[in-house]
Amino acid sequence: MTIKLVATDMDGTFLNDRGEYDQKRFAKDYAALRQRGIQFVIASGHQAAELATTFSDYPDMWMIGGNGAELWQRAAGLTATTFSPTATQQILTALSAYDDLQIALCGTETVHVLKYADPQFVANMQQYYYRVATCDDLMAVTDPVVKFDIICPPALTDQLVYELTPKLAGIAVPASGGQGSLDLIQPGMHKGRALKQLGAQLGITADEMLVFGDGTNDLEMFHYAGHAVAMHNAPANVRANATAVTGTNIDNGVLDYIEKHLLS
Incomplete structure (x- = not known):
């Protein structure tokens, strides 16, 4: 498969139960992904401003915040849609x-x-x-x-x-x-919509996207992307909507899958 963009949810997916991730391992994987021309995107319910602070070492990374209402990248700035x-x-x-x-x-x-x-x-x-x-x-x-x-x-x-x-x-x-x-x-403001918007900006199609998630708020992202990977700790209905299942958020399931299927 040809993948040009990887997007992952945060809590219960990329982060462990202490809200942490393996920073040394991720830094190595991120560099390898970018060498291959693959974008790495955070897609979360967290605010984009907070995500930008968390991943300040990666200035070219795109952030989808507010479950799809926000799109941020340092050079591009913030685009946000809010309730009236x-x-x-x-x-x-x-x-x-x-x-x-x-x-x-x-x-x-x-x-x-x-x-x-x-x-x-x-x-x-x-x-x-x-x-x-x-x-x-x-x-x-x-x-x-x-x-x-x-x-x-x-x-x-x-x-x-x-x-x-x-x-x-x-x-x-x-x-x-x-x-x-x-x-x-907001109606229509979900992670799948934000991925579509970002893909249009970057010239990346849905078939070239691989996404990770563990909750029902990730399902629109699952349905849009060509490749959807559920965490083993996700509910049954989320796993049923995925094209593959990886390990849990506790045992670095996201990085395991990336290393095995994209970087091996």
């Missing part, structure tokens, strides 16, 4: 019917949470996002919103997606990142 203020208000109104949700509004640089939110939730957001601000009322936030990050009781995740899908039709799309967490993303 009206849509943001409508979504917050719909979410207000659920008492057991923890909600974060994700802008292009700052993530907004309530001052009285669960302390563990705030701590998790501060660990996940590099700039978190607290506020008295999410309705009062004027920062343009890229996506909503929601934590809920794990057992209610599927039901919440089921209920919110029709309630927010045409406004937002629920995308579960695993039991207990989901994002609300």
Whole structure:
């Protein structure tokens, strides 16, 4: 197969359960990929600004942030699509019917949470996002919103997606990142759309793309790319949509697959 672009999700895929990756091994693999003219792309729910900081040693790397709403590369700058203020208000109104949700509004640089939110939730957001601000009322936030990050009781995740899908039709799309967490993303603003946009810029077709993921928010990326690899730790429905399965995120499944199938 001829591959010109490799894209990978972060949490549960490229990163281990401590949010880390083998930096020395990756540096070697990245150099080998670039020698072969292969782009390496991060496709994540994280903000592009945060991804750029994490991978600051790789200035030519492309970042897909906000589950597809953001596209960034140092030389090209940031392109971002955000919810309208009206849509943001409508979504917050719909979410207000659920008492057991923890909600974060994700802008292009700052993530907004309530001052009285669960302390563990705030701590998790501060660990996940590099700039978190607290506020008295999410309705009062004027920062343009890229996506909503929601934590809920794990057992209610599927039901919440089921209920919110029709309630927010045409406004937002629920995308579960695993039991207990989901994002609300803009209609059509998913990782697959961002890959298509990036491919058009770089002259790379879907058949020349290889992607890695572990969650349902990776499925549009799986369906767009010609080659989709699920992590062994991914749910069954995600693995069923892949063309191949690699090891887990804990045992460097992404790098193992790249080394075996692209760099050997």
